[in-house]
Amino acid sequence: VGFVLGIILSALTNNFADLIQDTFLIRERITAVQYTIWSLSAFSGLAMLLPVLMINERTFAIGRPSHIPLIPAIKNTFRNGNFKYYLISDFAYYTALSIISSGLLFFVTVLLGLPESDGGKFMGVMVLTSLLFYPLINWGAKKYGKKPFVLMAFAVLCLIFAAIYFLGKMPFAPDRAASSRPLAGESPASVRVSAPMRWPKARVRPARSPCQNGILPGTPVAGVTRTLSRVI
Structure with missing residues (x-):
């Protein structure tokens, strides 16, 4: 599900840029696109933190050091x-x-x-x-x-x-x-x-x-x- 939503959200960059440009009355198109990319990057970083903070690997796997x-x-x-x-x-x-x-x-x-x-x-x-x-x-x-x-x-x-x-x-x-x-x-x-x-x-x-x-x-x-x- 996350993979699917991530692809769709990343593909909607120009749509989000249109929304930001119209909402905040930004003149430069490139500025709206930059704000969109920064926002999506921040959201992606927060999304990647969720499994790191919420999943306990010891519950699902047994870690053993590799000898090879x-x-x-x-x-x-x-x-x-x-x-x-x-x-x-x-x-x-x-x-x-x-x-x-x-x-x-x-x-x-x-x-x-x-x-x-x-x-x-x-x-x-x-x-x-x-x-x-x-x-x-x-x-x-x-x-x-x-x-x-x-x-x-x-x-x-x-x-x-x-x-x-x-x-x-x-x-x-x-x-x-x-x-x-x-x-x-x-x-x-x-x-x-x-x-x-x-x-x-x-x-x-x-x-x-x-x-x-x-x-x-x-x-x-x-x-x-x-x-x-x-x-x-």
């Missing part, structure tokens, strides 16, 4: 060929997705000629739409397997991203064209996020790599990367 040095542990992890393939594919996917998602404001303002405040609305639609597909994907991944769903999602995303070239050239209103892109794009994106997360829970076993324990190391890292890309 850092460098040998990393080397041992990368000896797993499957982990290397996963890491490369996950890095490539989220790099491409972040580049295109970060260009949403360009698509809205330049290609479609819409106000920049509409970018936050479309981002909110994308995120909320992706949530609707999670139950269906969890059911389908269990019945048909995760790999077919992920491959299908990649193929659909390629077609959707290629269609960005035609934004502003389609024979219907720009706002309708912009609305169709997030609705279509987040359905396969939700497949890519939720299907791999249906791994079994991790079990503590010594001298085994993260992938062998059922943990997806790329998932939290990719989530942070994607969140930062939205904010930047």
